[in-house]
Amino acid sequence: MKDIRRALKKFAPMFLDAREASLNEADTVLRLCKFFEDVLEYDAIEDISREANLKNKFVDICLKIDGKVRLLVEAKASAVPLRDRHIEQAQSYASHNNYPWVLLTNGVEWNLYHLSFGDGIDYQLAFSMSLASDSSLDLAAERLSLLHKSAIRKGILENFWETATALSAGSVGKSLFTEPVLMVLRRQVRKDSGILVDHEELAEKLHQMLTVESREEIGPMRIRRKRKSAGSSNSPTAGSKPSNA
Numbered sequence: 001m002k003d004i005r006r007a008l009k010k011f012a013p014m015f016l017d018a019r020e021a022s023l024n025e026a027d028t029v030l031r032l033c034k035f036f037e038d039v040l041e042y043d044a045i046e047d048i049s050r051e052a053n054l055k056n057k058f059v060d061i062c063l064k065i066d067g068k069v070r071l072l073v074e075a076k077a078s079a080v081p082l083r084d085r086h087i088e089q090a091q092s093y094a095s096h097n098n099y100p101w102v103l104l105t106n107g108v109e110w111n112l113y114h115l116s117f118g119d120g121i122d123y124q125l126a127f128s129m130s131l132a133s134d135s136s137l138d139l140a141a142e143r144l145s146l147l148h149k150s151a152i153r154k155g156i157l158e159n160f161w162e163t164a165t166a167l168s169a170g171s172v173g174k175s176l177f178t179e180p181v182l183m184v185l186r187r188q189v190r191k192d193s194g195i196l197v198d199h200e201e202l203a204e205k206l207h208q209m210l211t212v213e214s215r216e217e218i219g220p221m222r223i224r225r226k227r228k229s230a231g232s233s234n235s236p237t238a239g240s241k242p243s244n245a
Helices: 005-020 025-038 084-095 134-147 149-153 156-166 169-176 179-193 199-209 212-218
Strands: 048-054 057-065 068-075 101-105 109-118 120-130
Touching: 005 025, 005 134, 025 048, 025 057, 025 068, 057 084, 057 149, 068 084, 084 101, 084 109, 084 120, 109 134, 120 134, 120 156, 134 149, 134 156, 149 156, 169 212, 179 199
Parallel strands: 068 101
Antiparallel strands: 048 057, 057 068, 101 109, 109 120
């Protein structure tokens, strides 16, 4: 993946100065387009479109790769704090075209959203980062490099999202609160303490150990029990002899 740390460190002061000067949205867009060109290597003519229009709905910037829109960018004035509701315009535009990625930024703060379209539009925050301090620049470079033209073209952004989704609290929670996993933990607790605990008590304790945010994502604690295969039975079949084991 492209290392953009050096280039980003040159641009970060420009975005911070813009915030101090409270530059308007149009000036922020100009700086963002320059950033996409110089740091993320999008072609200024072929890849960057401004104020794209669909059925009277506008999005500030469209980033294209090989002629196809791959990322929608909703820009706010440099001093405006970001809010999830700010992506509504781009979200509406995306829904008409099945574009899954929307970036919301004021130059200093950067929020990337993944959109899915089923019964309505669902969006999830893929990452959120800031250029506000030197200590955050390495993480910012790592995250923003996912938006580099070559990273999107090679599928690196999609791989990042698939991994993040698999490791989310909701996904891991589904695996954690299953009967097979709890059985392994129950045996280990008995081995360590000599106490045989109940599955429900163990699951409840695990649930309490999680952060409030994780519990909200997982939802109410519920043990997913292993399904018996069709036709299986614990009782002996007719004509068979009970086991003496």
